[in-house]
Amino acid sequence: MITVDDLARSLTGTVAWPGEPLYAALTAGFNAAITATPAAVVEARDAQDVVTAVRYAASTGRPIAVQATGHGLADTLDGAILVHTGRLDECVVHPDGWARVGAGVRWQQVLDAAAPHGLAPLCGSAPGVGVVGYTTGGGLGPVARTFGWASDRVRAIEIVTGDGVLRRVTATEEPDLFWGVRGGKGALGIVTALEFDLVPLPTLYAGALYFDGADADTVLHAWRSWTSSLPIEATTSLAFLQLPPLPGVPPPLAGKFTVAVRFAWTGTDAAGADTLAPMRAAATPLIDTVRTIPYAAIGSIHADPTDPMPVHEATDLLHSLPTEAADALLAAAGPSSGSPQVIVELRHLGGALASAPDHPSALCHRDAAFTLITIGVLAPPIAEAVPAHAAQVRAALSPWTTGGALPNLGASTAPDRAARSYDPPTLARLTELAERYDPANVLRAGQVPLREAA
The missing domain is CATH 3.30.465.10 (Uridine Diphospho-n-acetylenolpyruvylglucosamine Reductase; domain 3)
Structure with a gap:
């Protein structure tokens, strides 16, 4: 058996233990509602450090987990060995x-x-x-x-x-x-x-249209119809937003219910403007940021939060978005619903996402038409209401959901998550591979766990 002293001596990197400042820094996640408490953290400096950490976990019967930025943290990792790969920065x-x-x-x-x-x-x-x-x-x-x-x-x-x-x-x-x-x-x-x-692709014609919540019905139905015939050069999403009045939130959006239509176009700017025209005409935007941007500024399209916060996420995949589904979403999460969610988002799929890859992979659900995700902040006085309301939104859209979920959306270690992320043949093959390449089941602390602890 590899001892703790053996582990420390064998590493190029560092072992951090509970109570140490480095441990606190390396266990911090993007979702502040989850506090990671692994038995130890290995700050890897090279691939061999990862080998050593995995072998140590196997020899001691502990699970192993991995983190680089903290965005995928889904549980507390109690008793696990956490490998932090942030130093692998090539x-x-x-x-x-x-x-x-x-x-x-x-x-x-x-x-x-x-x-x-x-x-x-x-x-x-x-x-x-x-x-x-x-x-x-x-x-x-x-x-x-x-x-x-x-x-x-x-x-x-x-x-x-x-x-x-x-x-x-x-x-x-x-x-x-x-x-x-x-x-x-x-x-x-x-x-x-x-x-x-x-x-x-050096540049994009891209950005977002932000509309007043009073126009949510009109904008959602216009977007639903518009996406039905979009060419492959267009990628779009729509989000109901209730952004708090914090620094960095534009005044027209702060503390209000608004609707964002995100748009990225990979063709000519003129053709992009023509394609977006129906959404610009659907209602009067509060803010219109769609313009030619450097591709390196692609993060400005969604303008996602950059600071950790305590959140609850729930997700589904939709096979279609008919008028009835849009009405159900408005009733459950629209401006008159009393929704406590900060974001309720639909992403339009299809196009190249539905194409078969050159080399088959474990990624499933390529035929889904839309993703749905709810994101709520778990802070008083709405903390208890957020998960229950998310379940209500999912239930309202259930006639149009596939039962599936993408592995990256709505980080979760729920028992049914693997079955939602993969169809039965894919899950069976992944499980067989896990049994072959991970005989000690050290990877059971993953975000989408395939096997329970023995």
């Missing part, structure tokens, strides 16, 4: 159209490195999120209907599987793992580096 962009990054890299670093070459990574709406967690969960970004899932652009993966072996994984080397890691989140190991393709 970020190299190759001008011929691909990048290699370490597990600690955030998307904004890749955006900034790729911009001088006119290249674009398929990041998400929040560039402060880590590359690895986002990509292994599929990766649904602001230009996804044009270019598809981020996980489909992966060339190679370097991963320490649950058996403590560092492996290089490609479509031809370890093909089973190449299938399972892309979409399988952290079920099969701890990724230490990713290599993935970029797309040539």
Whole structure:
């Protein structure tokens, strides 16, 4: 058995214990409603540190978990060994159209490195999120209907599987793992580096239209109709917002019910303006930020929060959004509903997201039409009302939901989450791979756990 002293001596990095300042810093998550309390944190400096940590966890019977930015934290990790990969910060962009990054890299670093070459990574709406967690969960970004899932652009993966072996994984080397890691989140190991393709896209015609809550009915129904015939160059989402009056929130939006229509267009600016025209005409926007932007400024489209807060999230996938579904959403979460949610969002899918990848993967639900997510702040006096209301919103939309969920949306360790994230054949194959590559079941503390503790 590897002892604690052996673990510390074998690392290039550091072990942090409860009560130490480094432990507090490394266990902090983006969701302030969850306080992580692992037995220890290994601050990895290289891939071999991850190998050592995984083998230590297996030898002591402890689960192992991984964190880089804290955005994927879904439970308290009691008794686990937490591997923190923030120091694995390699970020190299190759001008011929691909990048290699370490597990600690955030998307904004890749955006900034790729911009001088006119290249674009398929990041998400929040560039402060880590590359690895986002990509292994599929990766649904602001230009996804044009270019598809981020996980489909992966060339190679370097991963320490649950058996403590560092492996290089490609479509031809370890093909089973190449299938399972892309979409399988952290079920099969701890990724230490990713290599993935970029797309040539220096600028976007993109931004958001913000409407008064009084126009929610008109805007939602116009958006529902508009999305039914959007070309593949357009990616859009709609969100009911109740943003607090905090610094950084524009006065027309602060403390009010508003509706945001987010839009990203990968074609010519003129064609983008023509495509967006029906939504600009649906009602008078309070704010119109849609313009030509550098791709590296893609985070401005959604303007997602950047500071940790205590939140509750709930999510579903929809197979359609008919008039009746829009009316149900308005009744459950519209301006007259008394909704305590800060955000209730629909993202339009389809386009390239529905296409089969060059190399099959564990990512399921490619045929879904929309995502639904509710985000509420767990703070007095509404903390208790938020989860119950989220359940009401999901129930109101249930006639149009698929029963599925994307691995990255609505972080959860609920017992049914794996079954919602994967169809039965995919879940069976992932579970078989987990049993093969993680015989001691050390990865049971993952965000989408496939197996319970023995």
